Amino acid sequence: MQKELCQPVRHKEGGFTLLEMMVVLTVFTVCFGAALVPLQAIAEDVRDRQFFYQVERDLFAAQAYALSKNKNVIVDFFEGGSSYYHIYTHEYPRKTVIKREIPERFLFEAGGLNTITFLRTGMTNRFGTFYFITNKKSIRLVFSIGRGRFYFSEE
Numbered sequence: 001m002q003k004e005l006c007q008p009v010r011h012k013e014g015g016f017t018l019l020e021m022m023v024v025l026t027v028f029t030v031c032f033g034a035a036l037v038p039l040q041a042i043a044e045d046v047r048d049r050q051f052f053y054q055v056e057r058d059l060f061a062a063q064a065y066a067l068s069k070n071k072n073v074i075v076d077f078f079e080g081g082s083s084y085y086h087i088y089t090h091e092y093p094r095k096t097v098i099k100r101e102i103p104e105r106f107l108f109e110a111g112g113l114n115t116i117t118f119l120r121t122g123m124t125n126r127f128g129t130f131y132f133i134t135n136k137k138s139i140r141l142v143f144s145i146g147r148g149r150f151y152f153s154e155e
Contacts, residue, residue, distance in 0.1 A: 051103060052132075052139065052152055055085070058098050062087045063148050065097055066118040073097060073118045077130055078108045090117065106132045116143055123148045 016024075059075065065087075066073040072090035079086045087098040108114075113128035124143050132139040138155040 047103070048139075054100065055141070056152070058085075058087060058100065059150060062097060063118045063122050066120055067122045070120050072120060074115060075118070076115045078102065078114055081108070102132075105134045107134070109133050113143070118148055124150075 062073045062075055065071070069089075073087060074090055074094075075085065075087050077085045083104060084099060084101050086096065089095045089097065109131035112131045113126075114130060116128075116130075117125040119125055123146060127143045127145045129143070130141040132141065140153050140155060141150060142153065143150045
């Protein structure tokens with residue numbers, strides 16, 4: 001009877017060793033890291049689409065402001081070499097309607113259109129193309145002849 005009491009108690013442990021846990025965590029980390037590479041490109045595309053959607057809404061707001069207030073409204077992209085677009089009234093003192101940052105990834109194209117005016121009738125004073133250029137793509141903002149129409153297209 002004493003023999004039974006003196007025997008060590010055996011614990012059944014069904015856990016993992018530290019080495020096994022490290023191997024599993026390494027595999028998960030590599031798989032997760034590989035999944036992040038395409039997500040960065042997708043996130044950049046989403047940010048670009050949001051920016052162009054915002055520009056489109058601001059241009060429609062500038063056109064509506066010109067019509068409703070019966071004032072000429074100027075839209076100036078990269079005003080004075082800065083990284084924003086500025087929408088303001090033509091008269092003195094000029095009143096800022098909207099002023100927003102242009103993301104750093106877009107470069108200024110000197111050959112294109114950089115200022116457009118929405119007249120009191122809602123039409124633009126001229127037509128032309130403004131370019132948003134990155135290292136991967138080029139987006140054109142095209143102002144059509146008459147009626148103040150505009151659209152974006154990717155080259």
